Amino acid sequence: MFLKSLAFKVNLFIAVILAVALGTSSFLIKKNLTHQAIEEAMTKATILTASVMNSIVVEMSGFCQKDVQKIVSTVGVVPGIRTVRIFDEDGIITYSAEPSEVGKTVDVLDYSVYKSDERGRPFRSEGTEQRAFCSIEPIENSLECHRCHGEEKELLGILDVCVSMQDTEERIARNSKFLFATTLTTVILVVVAISISLWLLVNIPVNRLVRTMARVRKGDLTARVSLRRNDELGHLADSFNSMISRLDSSDRELKQFHAEQLKRADRLATIGELAAGIAHEIKNPLAGIAGATQVLAGEFGEDDPRYPVTQEILKLIERLDSTIRDLLDFARPSVPKIVPTDIADLVHKTLFLIEGMPEIKNYGIDVSLDMDPSMPMVPLDPDLIRQVFLNMAVNAIQAMPDGGVLTIAGCPSADPELGEVHPVEDYVVISFTDTGAGIDSDKIKSIFAPFFTTKVHGTGLGLPITLRLVEQHHGRITVDSEVGKGSVFRVYLPKSESPADNSDST
Ligand SMILES: Nc1ncnc2c1ncn2[C@@H]1O[C@H](COP(=O)(O)OP(=O)(O)OP(=O)(O)O)[C@@H](O)[C@H]1O
Ligand SMILES: [Mg+2]
Structure with a gap:
């Protein structure tokens, strides 16, 4: 040694x-x-x-x-x-x-x-x-x-x-002996002096560093080296300490993130069960009410003043029914059926549905498409991802009641400057940019929580369902928003199927 x-x-x-x-x-x-x-x-x-x-x-x-x-x-x-x-x-x-x-x-x-x-x-x-x-x-x-x-x-x-x-x-012999003795003594003295200096200046601090590193390796992120020196070893110890501090805080953040994810998953599961129960209880009577109302509407002629009332009731029933469908979707998410999909074509089909929405005309909204011609085929469930794109687009439209521009863009790889998805080349990104009201910074954290809504008739289930669908595809969603200027929602989807997808589809 x-x-x-x-x-x-x-x-x-x-x-x-x-x-x-x-x-x-x-x-x-x-x-x-x-x-x-x-x-x-x-x-x-x-x-x-x-x-x-x-x-x-x-x-x-x-x-x-x-x-x-x-x-x-x-x-x-x-x-x-x-x-x-x-x-x-x-x-x-x-x-x-x-x-x-x-x-x-x-x-x-x-x-x-x-x-x-x-x-x-x-x-x-x-x-x-x-x-x-x-x-x-x-x-x-x-x-x-x-x-x-x-x-x-x-x-x-x-x-x-x-x-x-x-x-x-x-x-001459005496001189030679003297010189030999002097040389030997000098070499020995210098080597001893250097050994002592090395021991004090290098060995002791390096051993301290090594011992601290061993503690960190065993998982003790509170370990720090105390070397109060203004030389290279002192700087090394400072860098090491700040590295461990960052590791420690990242570790805490990660643990906190996992805890929140667990809490969220737990809450979602509870809400899901509750929602499924309520939806089940409401769905059948609602179908009965709708049937009875339709009978009544048939009884009244179109000139009867009660006829519009029955139509209004039917509209409200339709809305309730759609909310219940959302709740059931949320409660019992379907297993994605992954197939290689032309994602550009899927966006075009979504756009077709959006353009038929009355709000586009009523609010005065321009929809623009900026699709990269080299978009690859992506393994996904087209029905579920269409729902994701629809939710995103509808939210954007609803955020611009005074008109504006909705831009849907497709890029074959994530923007490395965003640095949020690694490795960026493995993902396609579809972004929804609006010029609407934007989201307050204190609310932005809550928008993916179930039932969080700022709309009179909103359920607050659109984004949680969207997020879950994207996560089922091992993708991610990011949001950038500025109040008064608008928001950008980016959906990242992996280009290749992960092992988890395979197991899901079997
Ligand atoms: N593009 C957007 N611009 C501004 N705010 C948005 C945007 N998208 C979502 N939000 C905010 O996030 C909230 C939650 O959205 P989410 O889609 O989950 O529910 P909702 O749209 O309110 O209801 P629902 O989707 O059931 O109609 C919205 O109420 C709104 O405040
Ligand atoms: Mg919505």
Whole structure:
């Protein structure tokens, strides 16, 4: 688990980068220090050679030839000096701090350096015992030497001084160890510091977020993360909290909506039973009254002043009968018989019925049709949906007693801007737009409730029946209305049959 954690990965990444960066810089520093140490040692060898040379010249000019051996022996015991000797042109050692060497031949390297252009410059000698920096300097036969050595010889000897590399090598080793320890300590300290910061700044708040998310996943929508920080994690926590708040309020709304739907379904069922009972009780006596009135009307001649009264009674009976039919429809909704239907044709047939209504003429209403030519075939019960369209159109007409325009429009897909039906492509929409009185915003919620009416002779059953029929088809109805300007009722019907339809029709 720890190996998969973000903190471990970040630490590993930083440790590798640091190790590479510090390792490279330490390597360069070590190289530089080594170079400096070697330079110093070489300078030391050069200076020593020069001072031995000076001493010899001074001693020689005082005719104390034996003192040359003394000088050589004295310098030879200085700590760090490996070799001090003088050899002749043939490579035979004439003076040496190591007296046993006198008379022997110098090693090949020293002799070759003397022969080359390198003489006078310090060089590294990888001798058998100890590595050293050496300097080989010819002792010229100068004017002051002629007194003893004559003038023939150009060279009196070759001075060979070597300084041991041991000190330098020890210094380099110490530097390397120090650099390695510093690099390692820095990497460890940085990684520990980053671990602690990551733990405090990232791990703790992220764990809090994760724990809260787990609570939300289990259904606790009251869970909130409390991170009072003004950084990315703080913003993440704020966004998370506001997301959960919205989820919570949507959840409440949904529950409330479901509760209302349940209440409505329950109320509708009660009203339905009541309505069915009343309708049943009224329907038969009403048929009797209608029959008796018709008999009476037959008895009276058309000139009889009582004849119009019987006609008025018959009209009222007809209206009562239609109300009772509505009630029965509402109480015992019929099962839709779904067939693929040309919806444009259905709208045309509805329009034909509407145009025959006396109100169209009496109120002075224009009816206009705006049907998209590409309306598809829609699976629906044409009788029931015709009733829906009729109810919508009649309401619109009744809302314009002073005249106006009723526009019936058909669109093969819902308008995405309305955003009310998802996915919008799966629905056709038929809209009924009037330029009538409009509906008060406080009443708009009630218009689909049974028996809500603002009309003297209305039953308030038109819209509840309409809504139920549309819902039986798995569709929806929306209303937009503005008082004084008019209303738009949109009926959304699905283009394809849902599984529920299939089960209904079997
Ligand atoms: N197009 C519309 N413009 C203005 N108000 C409307 C419109 N359609 C419906 N309403 C309002 O909604 C109420 C309920 O309508 P609904 O069709 O259910 O019953 P009703 O029309 O009053 O009675 P019924 O349909 O039995 O004649 C109406 O009384 C009216 O106030
Ligand atoms: Mg109505």
